Amino acid sequence: MNNSANENRIPRGVSHSGLRELLAGFMDESAARQTAEDIEKGEEILGAHSAPGPDERVLAEVKKNVVAALRRRRTVVFQRRILTAAVAAAIVVVSGLVLMRYGDPQNSHQIRMVAASIPASVWEGADDADVTVLTAEIENIQSELSGAHSDDGGNGSNDIGDLETELIEVNGDMWKG
Amino acid sequence: MAQRGIDRVITGCKKGDEACFTQLVDIYGRRCFGYFYRLTGNRDLSEELLSELFVKLVEKISTYRGGSFDGWIFTMASNIFHDHLRFKQRQTRLLDEHSKRIKSKSAGVAGGYDGDADKMQMALAELDSDVRELVMMRYYSQMSFREMAESRREPIGTVLSKVHRGLKRLRELMG
Numbered sequence: 001m002n003n004s005a006n007e008n009r010i011p012r013g014v015s016h017s018g019l020r021e022l023l024a025g026f027m028d029e030s031a032a033r034q035t036a037e038d039i040e041k042g043e044e045i046l047g048a049h050s051a052p053g054p055d056e057r058v059l060a061e062v063k064k065n066v067v068a069a070l071r072r073r074r075t076v077v078f079q080r081r082i083l084t085a086a087v088a089a090a091i092v093v094v095s096g097l098v099l100m101r102y103g104d105p106q107n108s109h110q111i112r113m114v115a116a117s118i119p120a121s122v123w124e125g126a127d128d129a130d131v132t133v134l135t136a137e138i139e140n141i142q143s144e145l146s147g148a149h150s151d152d153g154g155n156g157s158n159d160i161g162d163l164e165t166e167l168i169e170v171n172g173d174m175w176k177g
Numbered sequence: 178m179a180q181r182g183i184d185r186v187i188t189g190c191k192k193g194d195e196a197c198f199t200q201l202v203d204i205y206g207r208r209c210f211g212y213f214y215r216l217t218g219n220r221d222l223s224e225e226l227l228s229e230l231f232v233k234l235v236e237k238i239s240t241y242r243g244g245s246f247d248g249w250i251f252t253m254a255s256n257i258f259h260d261h262l263r264f265k266q267r268q269t270r271l272l273d274e275h276s277k278r279i280k281s282k283s284a285g286v287a288g289g290y291d292g293d294a295d296k297m298q299m300a301l302a303e304l305d306s307d308v309r310e311l312v313m314m315r316y317y318s319q320m321s322f323r324e325m326a327e328s329r330r331e332p333i334g335t336v337l338s339k340v341h342r343g344l345k346r347l348r349e350l351m352g
Contacts, residue, residue, distance in 0.1 A: 022322060026334050035341050042344025045351050046316050049297035051211035058224045059206050063199045065228050069235040070195055 016040050141166055187246060190238045202231055209254055212317040216258055216310060218298050230257050251318030252328045255310065300350035308343035315340055 019039065023032035183204065189197030209230055213223035233253060241249055301309050315325060322340070326333040 019322075022333075023337065026337065035337075038341055038345045038348065042312075042347050043316060045348060046297070046312075046344075049295065049351070051214045051297075052220070053207050054210040054224060054227065058210070058227070059202060061224075062206060062228045062231050063202050066198045066202060066231045066235055067195050069232045070193060070198060073235060074193065 016043075183246065187238070187241065190234075191241070198231075198235065201234070205250055206231075208317050209250070212251065212254055212313055213258065215298070215301060215313045215317075217261075218302070222261075226254075226257055226261060230254050233257065245320060245324055247318050248320045248324045248328055251314055251320065255314060255328075258310075296351065300347055303350055304343050304346060308339045308346075311336060311339050312343040312347070 016036065016039070020032050020036045023035050026032075027035065186197045186200045186204065190201055206227065210223055210227050213226045214220065217223055217226070230250075230253060234250070237253065301313075304312070311325065311329075314320065314328075315322070318325075320328065322333055322336055326336045329336065
């Protein structure tokens with residue numbers, strides 16, 4: 001068998017360069033040479049008895065399937081993007097509606113009502129003494145706060161500042177347990 | 178085709194270019210078909226597996242992160258072949274034909290011959306399935322032994338030993 005015939009049969013790139021050196025890491029030099037020769041000759045035999053190739057019709061069919069898969073994939077990606085955009089738009093619209101409904105200062109007391117109703121319902125069920133004490137303190141501060149708001153005197157802003165400090169302390173105690 | 182040309186085709190495939198995908202079929206179609214044919218001995222089955230490989234490639238091309246593309250595509254081909262084997266084993270169990278197949282001459286070949294098996298195909302059927310697959314992968318993928326060892330997560334010495342054993346036996350059978 002001549003080399004030019006092999007070039008057509010053995011796939012380009014089947015390389016035996018460095019094979020002996022690689023094998024020498026596992027065996028002595030003469031065994032490495034023999035093993036490399038076995039591998040080279042074996043691959044030459046494979047090249048001399050190449051497998052039958054596919055028909056052109058088969059390759060054309062494969063190409064057709066690939067293009068169809070590619071278009072299907074594009075459609076799926078497009079649909080996914082549309083869906084994502086629709087979800088994002090829905091979130092924006094809902095957020096906008098919520099802001100319009102509850103973001104109005106005239107309706108802000110409704111937000112407070114909703115927010116207040118949650119801890120109240122939770123605390124009603126609680127029998128922890130600390131919670132009771134803290135609740136009393138917060139109620140006390142709330143009444144002072146409303147008093148400060150209605151106060152027309154010049155000390156109003158200082159009172160509110162004191163109350164805020166007190167509220168922060170109570171809040172801190174609450175989280176410390 | 179030069180490596181730079183192949184790189185350009187792969188880049189085009191990643192962008193979803195149809196022409197690049199058909200070029201990829203031109204570059205690798207025959208080699209992959211040869212690989213499947215030598216493992217299955219069946220032309221129809223090899224055509225099916227070839228089609229499956231390239232359709233899967235459309236889904237997976239974005240996961241290719243450089244390195245030997247030959248190694249990458251033949252690792253995928255090997256996975257498809259193993260999926261086929263698993264499917265076939267399940268099917269065989271269901272049909273209770275396993276014992277018949279073991280007795281047949283083509284027991285070592287996954288698909289069964291399609292009637293016009295050549296001498297090489299008969300010789301390959303004599304090899305252990307694992308050794309046969311390694312010999313075919315090395316030959317058709319053009320991977321180095323080091324790349325094959327990485328791809329199969331086996332020590333390089335084991336891969337060298339199996340390929341050597343397989344090719345030596347093949348020489349004896351074909352001699």
